[in-house]
Amino acid sequence: MFEDKNPQRTPLSELGEFKLIDHLTTQFQIQKTSTVKGIGDDAAILDLSDDQTVITTDLLIEGVHFDLSYVPLKHLGYKAVMVNLSDVYAMNAEASQITVSIAVSNRFPLEALEELYAGIKTAADLYKVDLVGGDTTSSTSGLIISITALGTVASNKVVQRSGAKPNDLLVVSGDLGGAYMGLQVLEREKEVFKVNPQNQPDLSMYTYIIERQLKPEARKDVVELLDKLNVKPTSMIDISDGLSSEVIHLCKNSQVGMELYENKIPLDPQVISTCEEFNIDSTTVALNGGEDYELLMTIDQKDFPKIKGNPNLTVIGYVTEEAGGMHLVTRAETKVPIIAKGWNALNPQS
Ligand code: ADP
Numbered sequence: 352m353f354e355d356k357n358p359q360r361t362p363l364s365e366l367g368e369f370k371l372i373d374h375l376t377t378q379f380q381i382q383k384t385s386t387v388k389g390i391g392d393d394a395a396i397l398d399l400s401d402d403q404t405v406i407t408t409d410l411l412i413e414g415v416h417f418d419l420s421y422v423p424l425k426h427l428g429y430k431a432v433m434v435n436l437s438d439v440y441a442m443n444a445e446a447s448q449i450t451v452s453i454a455v456s457n458r459f460p461l462e463a464l465e466e467l468y469a470g471i472k473t474a475a476d477l478y479k480v481d482l483v484g485g486d487t488t489s490s491t492s493g494l495i496i497s498i499t500a501l502g503t504v505a506s507n508k509v510v511q512r513s514g515a516k517p518n519d520l521l522v523v524s525g526d527l528g529g530a531y532m533g534l535q536v537l538e539r540e541k542e543v544f545k546v547n548p549q550n551q552p553d554l555s556m557y558t559y560i561i562e563r564q565l566k567p568e569a570r571k572d573v574v575e576l577l578d579k580l581n582v583k584p585t586s587m588i589d590i591s592d593g594l595s596s597e598v599i600h601l602c603k604n605s606q607v608g609m610e611l612y613e614n615k616i617p618l619d620p621q622v623i624s625t626c627e628e629f630n631i632d633s634t635t636v637a638l639n640g641g642e643d644y645e646l647l648m649t650i651d652q653k654d655f656p657k658i659k660g661n662p663n664l665t666v667i668g669y670v671t672e673e674a675g676g677m678h679l680v681t682r683a684e685t686k687v688p689i690i691a692k693g694w695n696a697l698n699p700q701s
């Protein structure tokens with residue numbers, strides 16, 4: 352980390368656009384029968400069956416969404432795919448194809464893009480999605496990546512943000528706050544590195560949370576688990592901006608209120624210990640830290656026996672009438688209104 356491990360630097364101008372695209376995409380194989388034609392024509396051809404199609408896009412800008420001084424390009428490629436797949440899974444859909452568009456400045460050698468695409472390929476292989484196209488252009492300074500993901504879902508299985516109803520249970524997958532605390536550690540080490548570049552940090556105490564930040568996993572497994580358990584959530588959203596902001600999205604879209612229990616919020620021990628070290632409240636981190644890419648959903652009470660005791664799913668609250676409002680019930684049993692403090696795309700530093 353923090354080091355240029357790949358000393359070879361081939362200028363992009365040596366290849367030209369077509370050779371570059373070829374070079375970067377030649378390793379990718381088509382896995383889905385729904386991909387009729389992938390890269391290589393003016394447009395890809397897909398045959399997406401009788402199910403409904405979901406499509407989602409994310410745009411990532413260097414200096415705004417990622418910092419290459421501590422994000423290895425391979426991880427960036429992987430994460431850029433995850434961010435999109437997570438949105439597909441949040442619809443209860445199966446991801447099938449992606450397109451990847453990049454703008455690069457001449458600051459980036461071919462080897463840097465090879466790293467980026469290695470991460471994209473690892474993600475595509477693991478999650479079984481086909482890379483079917485994209486665009487390549489130049490930028491004056493930083494790196495820009497835009498990924499679009501497509502998926503399919505039977506029309507009776509699609510889950511929107513709008514279906515939550517009073518008395519449903521509020522359920523979250525995995526644990527929260529790790530990605531944010533991983534970022535805090537990386538930011539701190541970056542400052543240390545600036546002062547003393549010889550000093551390679553020992554990050555062994557923070558492996559889980561750094562992994563949560565650098566290599567998040569979209570919860571495809573949770574969508575498959577729900578299907579296996581025969582549970583269709585009444586509403587669902589992925590946690591990109593922090594629990595409180597996603598709770599608000601579900602409530603607004605479903606016109607309901609929610610009670611969320613502080614003592615039920617799942618936290619990894621490493622999140623708790625790092626919060627203590629940084630003197631940050633772990634509940635605040637779970638509520639307002641982003642990028643965990645877990646799934647937040649509501650389920651009907653009748654489905655509770657099906658999920659009860661499952662280590663991947665935690666009941667953290669319940670749905671109320673809209674007039675009830677949105678509250679965190681604290682450990683001291685006081686009710687605090689939930690307000691959006693999540694990461695704001697228009698003002699990321701705040
Ligand atoms: P056009 O000029 O018609 O947009 P391009 O030369 O940009 O075509 O693209 C040629 C093929 O390569 C298309 O299939 C396109 O989708 C694909 N492609 C271009 N850039 C990328 C990229 N960065 N990643 C993956 N596929 C790409």
Ligand code: MG
Nearest residue numbers: 485486487488
């Ligand atoms: Mg093009």
